[in-house]
Amino acid sequence: MTKAEARREASKQRNSLSEAEIIAASKLMLDRFTRLDFSGVKVLHLFLPIIQKNEPNTFLFIDWMKQNQPDVKLIVPRADFATSLMTNYVYMGAQELELNAYGIPEPKLAEPYTGEVDMVLVPLLAFDLRGYRVGYGKGFYDRFLAGENIKKIGLSFFEALDEITDVNDQDVKMNYCITPEKIYKFS
Template structure:
């Protein structure tokens, strides 16, 4: 299947989820994440959930990290739609976030992070058995991850498709993907 076909199918799957299912699945994703070894991790990039798209509740991850690993710096993205690039800002709390015109929560301002990133939680609509993902099609995360030496961890409410047919040289494979049922390693 192509990314476009996969996107259509994944959007329908997500729309069928209830708020209760999203909460339960998000908690299961976090449960798997809590078993990861975070030794040597100093900075984690966490995408902020788009509630209207029924994305995983990554605030659960942020809150857990802040409680149990306060030494880890949490950074969150802000998209520049003119350049199609993302910039990372140090997360300071929900009160410092605003929705942009695409209903994506972003930091209103704050400290720009330009240093190393040890781990990235990556959003997606779907992924395949090789670790490639289908996102919303703008390429923000592929550009961000290109050449970045970091652990790339996807979060998905659903298991993998067998193969995404139209992978290109700009697509960056994940190291693993967490689903409510299990963690897939690539």
């Protein structure tokens, strides 16, 4: 399946999910996330969910991290759509967020973060059995993760596709992908 086909099909599937289904699936993914090894993780980058695109509720992950891994610094992105680059900011709480023009929650007055990142929760629409993902097509996360030795973890409501046929050199593989059913590990 091509990226465009996967993007179209996954968007259709996600749009059909109810709010209750999103919450239930997000909780199941969180349960699997809590089983990961956090030793050596000092900084975790999390995407913030775009509600109108029915993305996984990563605020549940933030709450769990604050309670169970309080020494891990949580950072969130701000997107620059003119350059297709992201900058990171220390997460200061939901009250410090505002929606950008695309409906993405972003920090407004947070402290910029330019240090090392140990683990990243990566947004996606679909992924394959090799660990390649399909996002919205702007390449923000592929640029952010390129050449970095970071533990990359996708979150998907749906199971893996057999293969995304048109991956290229700029596409960055994930180490893991968490679904409501299981954790996929990629070599």
